[in-house]
Amino acid sequence: MTAWLKGFRGMQVPRRPMARWAVWTLPVPVLVVILAVELVAVVTLAASIPSGIALLPHNWALVMGVLVGAGVISTEASLGVERMRHRSDETPHIDLSSVWTFAAAALLPGAAASVVVIGIYGHLYARVWRGGIPPHRAIFSTATVVLAVQAASAVTSLVEPGALFQSLPGLVAVVLALLAYAAVNMVLVVAVIVLSGPSRGIATFLQVLTRGDEAVLEFATLSMGALAAGAMGALGPTYAVLVLPPLIVLHRTVLVRQLEEAASLDGKTGLLNAAAWHVRAARELRRAERAAGHAGLLVLDLDHFKLVNDRYGHLVGDHVLAAVAAAVRDEVRDEDLVGRFGGEEFVVLLPSTDADDGRIAAVAVAERIRGRVAGLRVEAPDGRGTVVVDDLTVSIGGASYPGDGADLGQLLEVADTAMYAAKRAGRNAVRMGLHAVPSGAIRPAPRHP
Numbered sequence: 001m002t003a004w005l006k007g008f009r010g011m012q013v014p015r016r017p018m019a020r021w022a023v024w025t026l027p028v029p030v031l032v033v034i035l036a037v038e039l040v041a042v043v044t045l046a047a048s049i050p051s052g053i054a055l056l057p058h059n060w061a062l063v064m065g066v067l068v069g070a071g072v073i074s075t076e077a078s079l080g081v082e083r084m085r086h087r088s089d090e091t092p093h094i095d096l097s098s099v100w101t102f103a104a105a106a107l108l109p110g111a112a113a114s115v116v117v118i119g120i121y122g123h124l125y126a127r128v129w130r131g132g133i134p135p136h137r138a139i140f141s142t143a144t145v146v147l148a149v150q151a152a153s154a155v156t157s158l159v160e161p162g163a164l165f166q167s168l169p170g171l172v173a174v175v176l177a178l179l180a181y182a183a184v185n186m187v188l189v190v191a192v193i194v195l196s197g198p199s200r201g202i203a204t205f206l207q208v209l210t211r212g213d214e215a216v217l218e219f220a221t222l223s224m225g226a227l228a229a230g231a232m233g234a235l236g237p238t239y240a241v242l243v244l245p246p247l248i249v250l251h252r253t254v255l256v257r258q259l260e261e262a263a264s265l266d267g268k269t270g271l272l273n274a275a276a277w278h279v280r281a282a283r284e285l286r287r288a289e290r291a292a293g294h295a296g297l298l299v300l301d302l303d304h305f306k307l308v309n310d311r312y313g314h315l316v317g318d319h320v321l322a323a324v325a326a327a328v329r330d331e332v333r334d335e336d337l338v339g340r341f342g343g344e345e346f347v348v349l350l351p352s353t354d355a356d357d358g359r360i361a362a363v364a365v366a367e368r369i370r371g372r373v374a375g376l377r378v379e380a381p382d383g384r385g386t387v388v389v390d391d392l393t394v395s396i397g398g399a400s401y402p403g404d405g406a407d408l409g410q411l412l413e414v415a416d417t418a419m420y421a422a423k424r425a426g427r428n429a430v431r432m433g434l435h436a437v438p439s440g441a442i443r444p445a446p447r448h449p
Helices: 028-055 060-077 079-088 098-107 110-129 135-156 168-196 202-209 212-235 237-264 274-290 305-312 314-330 355-374 408-424
Strands: 295-302 337-342 345-351 378-382 385-389 394-401 430-432
Touching: 028 110, 028 135, 028 168, 060 098, 060 110, 060 237, 098 110, 098 135, 098 168, 098 212, 098 237, 110 135, 135 168, 168 212, 212 237, 274 295, 274 337, 274 345, 274 408, 295 314, 295 355, 295 408, 305 314, 305 385, 314 337, 314 345, 314 355, 314 378, 314 385, 345 355, 355 394, 355 430, 394 408, 408 430
Parallel strands: 394 430
Antiparallel strands: 295 345, 295 394, 337 345, 378 385
16 A cells, blocks of 8 residues: 655654644645545445445455454564654555455455455554554545555456456456556555645656656555465465465565665655765766766755745745755756755756767756746745745756866866856856866765755
């Protein structure tokens, strides 16, 4: 399952009167979507109960008990790993319990599958989420899974139960059910994440929805759920235990990947941190040197950012940094390296640019970024509601390889000097390699946050 569990990890959520619940502080569009999804989930579950009773298999109680029990066992066996994943994961969280919920959707009618979901996620909340996740987020995430299993169950019900895992039409139905499950769950969760963030366009929605690693992991767990359902249907419900060992190993594998990403990414912007950017940029320049290629490098600094922090506070300032980071990322190619050097300074390496030793391409990208930042209107929550921060500008300095420097240190020095020249020129400007690098003034390493 993809869960809306970003933020609030490691924080204690105090008990408050209903009127002071955190859910009421959400932006109106987010609140409307959450309440609508939860209402539809309740109505859909209630409406499916009468027809679901008639469709229950003869061993329904055993199947439900095994699936809930397997979900509980897998969570308990990986309890430390799951808690660490929640602390380290700053992306839409892929919950591996979709193995069991999809198996429930394949083997049971929608109402019974929804009961399995409630049992598994009730245990997840009690053991993993409670104390670190506001209840409204846990309820919303559970509601999206209820809708997902309802959709998947509706697809699998089009095929006779005995033929579901023993015929080509059955295989097609399982694949379509898997796609329906993923679409309902991921679209709803990503929609709320995007509405909660600083950038709400369709491009941002598609970017979050199609994040490669998360999408692959979601489909991998759903495929395991389909295999578990097939084994349970053909050999008996107790064969679900064979899925537990590989699932527990997958928990640990996913944690390793998240820790590696966390070590490379800046927590506030999601960009590469200074150390990771430096390593990857140096690697790209070595590749360009071997291929006799070109590259451009940009150093960006938000103008008067201290005034934003002083006027609105650092939490609003963090929203502004995240919005600027997203804008920069949107204006470059996937293969370009974007990092945060600390404070309000960002850096971009543009490998394999061609024209004029990379200078023309770098200037074009810098001007796009400058215009994009100047047009930003960042809506951010503060203690009294929502504030809008605009009139943002950025000063950009650039350098090109190999014309302005033979290594990364020289390019950073030239670009940094050019960026300060843009500041002196009145800010909201782009300058490229304006000054020679003084002898001995090579910048030794990027600044850390």
